Amino acid sequence: MEGAESIYATYPPRLTAAQEQFLASTIKNWTIQNGLTVRPPTTFVSQEAVSKGVLATNAPVTLFPSPFPKTSFDEARAVQKTYNKLYADISRDENWLGEIIQELIDVDDFISGLWKVHDAVKKQGYVQSLSLGLFRSDYMIHTSSGSQNPSLKQVEFNTISSSFGGLSSRVSALHSELLSFPSGHQISYPPHPLFDGRVPPENAAVETLSAGLAAAHGAYGSSKSSPSLPLCILFVVQEGERNIFDQLALSTRISNFHNIPVFRLNTTEILDLTSVTDSNSSRPLIYTPPHAPNTPFEVTTVYLRSFYAPTDYKSERDWAARLHLERSAAIKCPSVLNQLSGCKKIQQVLADPNRQDHLSRFLPQGDSDTAERLRRTFAPQYDLAANGRGRELALNPETAAFHVLKPQREGGGNNIYKTAIPEFLRSIPESDWKSWVLMELIQPPEEARNVALRSDGEVISGHVIGELGIFGTILWSSNGEILHNEEGGWLMRTKAKESDEGGVAAGFSSLDSIILY
Ligand code: ADP
Ligand code: MG
Ligand code: MG
Numbered sequence: 080m081e082g083a084e085s086i087y088a089t090y091p092p093r094l095t096a097a098q099e100q101f102l103a104s105t106i107k108n109w110t111i112q113n114g115l116t117v118r119p120p121t122t123f124v125s126q127e128a129v130s131k132g133v134l135a136t137n138a139p140v141t142l143f144p145s146p147f148p149k150t151s152f153d154e155a156r157a158v159q160k161t162y163n164k165l166y167a168d169i170s171r172d173e174n175w176l177g178e179i180i181q182e183l184i185d186v187d188d189f190i191s192g193l194w195k196v197h198d199a200v201k202k203q204g205y206v207q208s209l210s211l212g213l214f215r216s217d218y219m220i221h222t223s224s225g226s227q228n229p230s231l232k233q234v235e236f237n238t239i240s241s242s243f244g245g246l247s248s249r250v251s252a253l254h255s256e257l258l259s260f261p262s263g264h265q266i267s268y269p270p271h272p273l274f275d276g277r278v279p280p281e282n283a284a285v286e287t288l289s290a291g292l293a294a295a296h297g298a299y300g301s302s303k304s305s306p307s308l309p310l311c312i313l314f315v316v317q318e319g320e321r322n323i324f325d326q327l328a329l330s331t332r333i334s335n336f337h338n339i340p341v342f343r344l345n346t347t348e349i350l351d352l353t354s355v356t357d358s359n360s361s362r363p364l365i366y367t368p369p370h371a372p373n374t375p376f377e378v379t380t381v382y383l384r385s386f387y388a389p390t391d392y393k394s395e396r397d398w399a400a401r402l403h404l405e406r407s408a409a410i411k412c413p414s415v416l417n418q419l420s421g422c423k424k425i426q427q428v429l430a431d432p433n434r435q436d437h438l439s440r441f442l443p444q445g446d447s448d449t450a451e452r453l454r455r456t457f458a459p460q461y462d463l464a465a466n467g468r469g470r471e472l473a474l475n476p477e478t479a480a481f482h483v484l485k486p487q488r489e490g491g492g493n494n495i496y497k498t499a500i501p502e503f504l505r506s507i508p509e510s511d512w513k514s515w516v517l518m519e520l521i522q523p524p525e526e527a528r529n530v531a532l533r534s535d536g537e538v539i540s541g542h543v544i545g546e547l548g549i550f551g552t553i554l555w556s557s558n559g560e561i562l563h564n565e566e567g568g569w570l571m572r573t574k575a576k577e578s579d580e581g582g583v584a585a586g587f588s589s590l591d592s593i594i595l596y
Contacts, residue, residue, distance in 0.1 A: 086596060087526035091143040092269040094530070102142050102267060103538050106253065110137035114328070115249040115590075118321040123535045135324070138246050139589040141573050142530040142538070143268070144254040144279055145545045147593040148220065151231040152280070152569075155218050155549045158452055159566035161442075162216050163553035165453070166238055168441045169425065170210060170417040171557055175440070179428055180419055183487060186514040189389045190422065190487050192398060197415045200406045206362045208557040211295040211380060211412035213288050215241035215548040215570065218456065219521040232521045233456045234546060234581075238421030239387045239413050239489060243583060243590065244284030244550050245328025247570040251282040251592045279592040284550050284568025285328050291552025292329070292380055293337040294563040295410045298554060299379035303361040303408055311340040311376040313353075313366055313409070317385045318345045326384055340376065342366060346385045349400035353378070355407045364407035378409045387418070387489045410554075423485045427516040430457035459519040463504070463512040473517045474501050483518050483579070491582025529573050531589040542576040545591065569593075 094102065110116055116135040119128075128134055169176055177194075184191040217234040255278040257267040268274060292312055302308050314330060316323075330341040344352060344366070353366045364378040381404050385391050392398055405415055419425075429438050435450070442450050461469025472478040479500040486493050495503045497520075504512060523544045530540040548570035554563040574581045574588035581588050 086146050086273060087524065087528060090146060090271060090273055091529060092271045094142075094269065098269065099142075099530070099538060102257075103532050103536075105257070105267060106140060106142065106532055107137055107536070109253055109256070110140065110249075111135065113249055113252065114324050115140065115246055115253060116324045117534060118319075118323060120321065120534060129319075136534045136536075137532060138324075139531060139533050139583060140250055140253070141589050141591040142532060144258075144592040144594045145527065145529055145543070145571060145573055146273060146596050147545065147547065147571070148229050149595040151218070151220055151229060152547070152593065152595055154231050154456075155216070155547060156566055156569075158456065159216060159549045159551040160553075160564050161449055161453065162236060163212060163214055163551040163564050163566070164561065165438075165441050166214060166236065166417070166420050167210070167212060167553050167555040167561070168559075169420040170212075170238075170414065171555070171559065172441075173416065176416060176420060176425070179424060180422070183422070183424060183514050186511045187487055189392075190419070190514075192392065193415050193419055196398070196402050196405050197419075199402055200415075203406055205557070206360070206406070206408050207410055209295065209298055209410045209562070210414045210417055210555055210557075211291060211382075211410050212238060212417055212551075212553045212555075213241055213244075213291050213382070213412055214238055214551045214553070215244075216551070217546055217548045219523050219544065219546055221458070221521045222524050223522065229524070231456055232458045233426075234521065235423065236421060236426060237489065237548075239418045240384045241548075241550065242322060242384070243325055243548070243570045243572070244288045244568055245325035246322075246590055247548075247592070248282040248284045248328075248568065250571075250590045251279040254279055254592045273594055273596065277594050280569075280595060282568050282592070284570070285332050287550055287552060287565055287567030289329050289332040289337065290565065291554065291563065292333055292382055292412065293339060294552070294554050295380040295412065296337070296339050298562050299410055302377050303359065303363040304356065304365065304377050305359070308363075308365065308375055308377040309340065310379050311342055311366060312380045312382060313364075313378045314341060314343045314382050315346060315349065315385050315404070316343055317391065318347060320384070342368060342376070346391055346397055346400060350396065350403060353403070355403060362406060362408045364404065364409040378407070380410045380412060381407075382412045383418075389488075421489070422487045423516050423518075424462075424487060424514075427460040427462060427518070430454075430460045458521055461517045463515060463517060469517045470512075473504060476501055481520050483520055485516050485518060487514060491580055491587065494580065496579040527576075529589075529591065531573070533589075539575070543573045544576050544581070545593075546572045546574075546581050546588075547593070548572070 571591040
């Protein structure tokens with residue numbers, strides 16, 4: 080197959096107005112029929128209509144799959160289990176993690192709040208030695224001038240609420256269906272050489288993520304309550320979550336395939352509907368469904384699709400709820416320490432070329448190949464220490480133009496880009512600079528194009544930037560034993576080139592799939 084440049088000369092094939100209209104309406108129907116959906120935004124329908132809970136619309140989705148280099152896809156998959164283990168080991172190394180987090184604590188109330196939860200549980204003693212991670216490692220293709228070969232660079236590693244596994248496998252199914260040729264006639268797309276016999280690679284995100292949760296549930300063992308109670312998994316979610324169908328893809332698989340009861344709970348309901356049995360030294364977490372108050376369940380595993388952003392902690396009561404879960408016997412996905420291991424600061428420290436000992440510390444002694452393989456995925460990252468290179472690059476508009484400034488936050492929409500960086504830094508106290516990291520911008524292929532159908536029905540086309548996420552799950556014990564470590568499933572998100580940010584939920588990008596070349 081030809082290289083990216085020649086593919087994009089003709090890809091995606093141009094659509095006539097009638098073809099675009101046909102494709103968009105086919106996709107609109109397909110998404111509703113197959114649950115590739117989100118709750119509508121209130122910018123699109125009234126708050127009153129949304130609150131009835133009966134409406135759904137298509138998730139933002141591209142009309143075409145995006146070409147992606149096979150060597151990079153294979154490499155991203157190949158390093159995932161190593162990354163899973165790395166972040167599990169960081170979460171277990173309280174001293175190393177604590178030293179880095181310490182630097183953030185006086186300048187970042189949110190990080191400090193999380194560390195306090197850990198401290199409080201440590202004082203009482205942790206009663207659960209197992210932790211579960213459902214991770215997503217995000218990458219872009221980097222095309223450096225002078226090099227023919229595209230390289231794979233990590234944007235970030237997510238350790239909490241890694242989303243879109245549920246919907247991304249449906250986008251693969253949608254594009255595969257559009258690519259198929261009933262009776263030898265390609266109906267949906269105009270012909271293109273890239274389409275000949277190709278469909279997106281298998282996407283086992285739902286199976287992989289659900290199997291991770293099921294593994295934790297199984298490893299929990301039998302009920303710790305007396306008399307013993309039936310066991311369940313609890314999804315802790317944000318009130319009014321628009322991305323609910325992504326989450327339901329996992330919970331449905333867990334109930335139907337793994338035969339495990341799953342309940343959903345808003346963060347604000349935790350203290351009302353769950354209790355920790357303190358009279359029992361193993362502190363089981365008990366959930367009483369409001370619709371079945373006579374059948375309480377013991378929670379084996381708490382899966383957080385909330386509690387990752389400061390806005391999830393509106394009052395002290397929400398912090399109390401996080402502590403309540405953390406001190407219980409339930410296996411947390413993630414634990415507070417595992418959440419903290421995903422801080423951008425940790426990623427910057429691991430990538431520091433002058434402190435290679437940091438990464439090596441977590442890899443098998445003498446295994447320089449693995450270290451080298453991970454390092455190849457790192458883009459340059461810097462702290463903003465006085466007299467350091469990061470500060471110099473960030474304060475000069477000419478060099479800042481090639482960088483992004485990141486705080487210790489998740490969920491998109493938090494970064495400062497390019498020439499806005501110097502001005503931004505000067506607008507905040509210098510003492511706060513240490514809660515930010517500077518990262519060199521990855522430069523994806525210039526020519527990539529696609530067409531997207533937004534949730535409000537608009538179709539937009541233009542130059543795009545793709546971001547590939549690889550899912551992984553790991554279940555580990557505080558003594559270092561690994562009970563489950565799997566890689567499987569992927570997410571392609573595509574955003575307009577003019578947009579610096581890339582979150583789908585935050586409204587910047589569309590779900591996509593890939594065709595390997
Ligand atoms: P978050 O945890 O909020 O998702 P990210 O580090 O993923 O934070 O940054 C958000 C978005 O910013 C990414 O999806 C990507 O579009 C863009 N971005 C982040 N880092 C880089 C980078 N080094 N190069 C290019 N784009 C980046
Ligand atoms: Mg993130
Ligand atoms: Mg991200």
